[in-house]
Amino acid sequence: MASEETSSIFASAAANPLRNETKSVRVDITAGTGMIIAWKDGHESAYSFPFLRDACPCALCNDEREKSDRKPGQPVKPSPGALPMFKEKARPSHVEPVGRYALRFNWNDGHDLGIYSWPFLRENCPCETCRAAAQATK
Numbered sequence: 001m002a003s004e005e006t007s008s009i010f011a012s013a014a015a016n017p018l019r020n021e022t023k024s025v026r027v028d029i030t031a032g033t034g035m036i037i038a039w040k041d042g043h044e045s046a047y048s049f050p051f052l053r054d055a056c057p058c059a060l061c062n063d064e065r066e067k068s069d070r071k072p073g074q075p076v077k078p079s080p081g082a083l084p085m086f087k088e089k090a091r092p093s094h095v096e097p098v099g100r101y102a103l104r105f106n107w108n109d110g111h112d113l114g115i116y117s118w119p120f121l122r123e124n125c126p127c128e129t130c131r132a133a134a135q136a137t138k
Ligand SMILES: [Zn+2]
Pocket: 056, 057, 058, 059, 060, 061, 062, 111, 113, 114
C-alpha cells in the first residue's frame, strides 16, 4: 500500500531528523580559512579549504582517490623520491548553493565539478569525535 511506504520513509528520516540539516553555513573566502557549518542537532563542523578540495565528491576525484587509496579530505600522497611540487593552497574562487541541499565550489585550480551535499559534509566532518566514530564503524 502506498500509504504504508510513505510512512516508513518518514520513520527512517525521523531516526535523526536534524543530523543533515544546517542551521548556519559560513564560508570565509576572503580570509581563506575555510567553512564552518552549524548543524541543527547542535554539532559544529569546521573544514579547511585544502581538506574540502581533497574531499571533492565528483566522479573524477572519487576515481582518483580510489586509485591512490585516499579517504575524502586526505591530501595527495607525494610519490616516493619525487621532488615536492609547488602547489598553490586550495581556496575557492566562488561558492554557490545548489538547491537547498548542497554547495558547489569553484576552486582556484579551475576545478568546479564537486557538489558537496549536507549529508556528504556531515559524514566527512573532520572533527575528532566524528573521525573516531567513523573509525569505530569500519
Ligand atoms: Zn572533483
